[in-house]
Amino acid sequence: MKIELDNKKIIFNNKYNKTEIHPIWLRERVRDEKYLDKNNDQRLFDPSLLNDINIENAQIDNNFLKLTFNDGVTSKFEISKLTSEFLDSENLSNTVKQKFWDSSLKNNPTYKFNKNFSESREMFNLLKSFYEYGFVILKNVPTKNNYIVDFANSIGSIRHTNFGEFFNVRSVPSPNDLAYTSLALPPHTDNPYRKPVPCIQLLHCLENEVSGGLSTLVDGFKVATHLKKNNPEYFEILTKIKVKFKFSDKDVVLENKGELIELDEKNNFKQIRFNTRLDYVPPLEKDQLDVYYKARKKISDLYNSERFRIKFKLTPGDIIMMDNHRLLHGRTVYDANEGKRFLQGCYIDHDSSEGKLRHLKRKFDL
Ligand code: OGA
Ligand code: ZN
Numbered sequence: 001m002k003i004e005l006d007n008k009k010i011i012f013n014n015k016y017n018k019t020e021i022h023p024i025w026l027r028e029r030v031r032d033e034k035y036l037d038k039n040n041d042q043r044l045f046d047p048s049l050l051n052d053i054n055i056e057n058a059q060i061d062n063n064f065l066k067l068t069f070n071d072g073v074t075s076k077f078e079i080s081k082l083t084s085e086f087l088d089s090e091n092l093s094n095t096v097k098q099k100f101w102d103s104s105l106k107n108n109p110t111y112k113f114n115k116n117f118s119e120s121r122e123m124f125n126l127l128k129s130f131y132e133y134g135f136v137i138l139k140n141v142p143t144k145n146n147y148i149v150d151f152a153n154s155i156g157s158i159r160h161t162n163f164g165e166f167f168n169v170r171s172v173p174s175p176n177d178l179a180y181t182s183l184a185l186p187p188h189t190d191n192p193y194r195k196p197v198p199c200i201q202l203l204h205c206l207e208n209e210v211s212g213g214l215s216t217l218v219d220g221f222k223v224a225t226h227l228k229k230n231n232p233e234y235f236e237i238l239t240k241i242k243v244k245f246k247f248s249d250k251d252v253v254l255e256n257k258g259e260l261i262e263l264d265e266k267n268n269f270k271q272i273r274f275n276t277r278l279d280y281v282p283p284l285e286k287d288q289l290d291v292y293y294k295a296r297k298k299i300s301d302l303y304n305s306e307r308f309r310i311k312f313k314l315t316p317g318d319i320i321m322m323d324n325h326r327l328l329h330g331r332t333v334y335d336a337n338e339g340k341r342f343l344q345g346c347y348i349d350h351d352s353s354e355g356k357l358r359h360l361k362r363k364f365d366l
Contacts, residue, residue, distance in 0.1 A: 001087070003065055003079050008055045010065065012086050021082075023053045026067060029082075030075040092354055095361070096131040100222035102308045109133050113141045113319075118154035124360035126321075127155075127353055135217055135322040141204060143316045148204040148344045151319060156352015159198055161191070162252050169203065169343040171336045176249040178277060182336040187218045187303045187328035190347075192245040192273040193254045198347035201324050205314035209339025214311045215320065218328040220272035223302045224261045234295030239263050241292055244280040245273065260299065271325040274303060303328055314343070325350075 001014040003021075010021040028047035030036075035045055050071075057068040065077045088094055109129035117123055130136045141147060148166055152158045158165055163177075171182040179185060191198050203215075228235040238260040247254045264270040273279075281292060302308060311332070314320065322329055324347070334341055360366075 001083055003060065003082060005058050005060060008058055010055065010058060010067075012083070014086070019086075023055050023069065024050050026055070026077065026082075027053045027069050027071075027073065029077065030073060031077075032075055035073075090358075092131065092357065096128050096357075098134075098221065099132045100225060101133060101219050102222050103306060103310055105133075105310060108137050108310070108312065109135070110137045110139060113138050113317075119360075119363070121360075121364060123155075124357065124364060124366065127357040127360070130321060130323070130353060131357070134219055134221070134326040135320060138319040138321065139315075139317060141317050141319050143204075143206045145206070146344070148202055148319065148346050151204070152202055152346050152348050152352075155356050156348050159347040159349055161194065161198070161347065162254070166344050166346040169345055170341060182213070182334050182341075184333035185330040186276070187216060187309065187330045188275040188277070189220070189273050189328055190275075190324050191247070192258065192275050193247040193256050193278055195254075195256045197256065197258070197271070197273070198324055199350040200348045200353060201322050201329070201345060202348065203314070203320050203322075203343045203345045205316055205318045205320075205343050207316055207340040207342040208314055210334040210336070210341045211338060212332050213334030213341045214313050214332045216309050216311050216330040216332065217322065218303050218309045219326065220261075220274070220303075220328050221269045221326050223299065223308050224269055224272060226302060226308075227261075227299060231295070231298055233291065234298050235261065237288070237291050237295050238299060241281065241284070241288075243273070244282065245275060245278045246280060247278060260296070269326070272328070274299070274328055276300065323350075 001012070004011040004013050004018075010026065012019045012021055024047070027050055028043075035043065037044055052070070054070040055067055056070050059066045060079075063079050065079055065082065066074070067077065068074045084090060109126075109132070111122055111126045111129075114120075114122075126136050126138065141151065146166065149158060169179055172180050175181050189197070190201055224235070227238070239262070240259065242257040242259055244255060244257050258271065258273050260273055261269065262271040262273070281289065284292070
């Protein structure tokens, strides 16, 4: 693909077709000092006020396009920057390809923490793996109380919830959530009742003396792919019906609605939701609910089957970072009399992880 001139027209030629680039589209990308604050890359002019912009003069000089506009502004554009915008190559989904997995996944994506981790190449690789697999494990993190907050803030900013800035996951008397018991937790996504649903969960293992309490993970997008192929009718209904999820305790009643498998405008997977402790399907026609209940049973069987679920033990110093819009997580039962099991958790948004990944990509010029 290349940029060509046709008299004063600027043409993007990608071999299959030619597109004329709009003069205002170019004019609003003028990056010279007078027009852009170098400290923050923000415009010092309002392009929505531009009108009747034409190109008076155009030249291609090696890797640069030199333009003079009819309002007197002259600028040099890096051609590679213009083409990458045309190809949307800055888009994360075009740089990191998701790899859907099942229980045949050989090695969990695992990294080792060090005190300079935050701004390192390893952090870049960790975030890349996170987008590929939907989770990563970080080992050797200091087992200090609240350290999860420091780690989360080294990526982005914490999403506070009614459980606080972070939460303690351990067995307590009179818990306001089953996570705070020693019961098994079947694969679920966290907090589908929140608006918006937290994007990423971080869990930091501080103590784990019990023989049970293994962590489990399932790639929801892999299961959804399987369902789409083998039970298209079930897939269809799970992508259509919006289910209500509800949480209540003495202080708050939280509700949100969404599909068990949500698709985006291009029919790609956007988000899965699954939490059978908290879901309330609307009172639809009996025939429709017949299909829905069969579909939910099917997807539940798949999520719980050995074919899709991986199981491993967290050891003190491990942080697991998982995409709550793609993966399901859970744990096996444990016996609290055997010893302590103590995790601290918090949520961050995709905004944080994507922002950090783009920053490190820029920093290391990758
Ligand atoms: C949770 C949870 C898993 C565990 O707190 O949301 O699912 O391993 N915990 O205790
Ligand atoms: Zn959970």
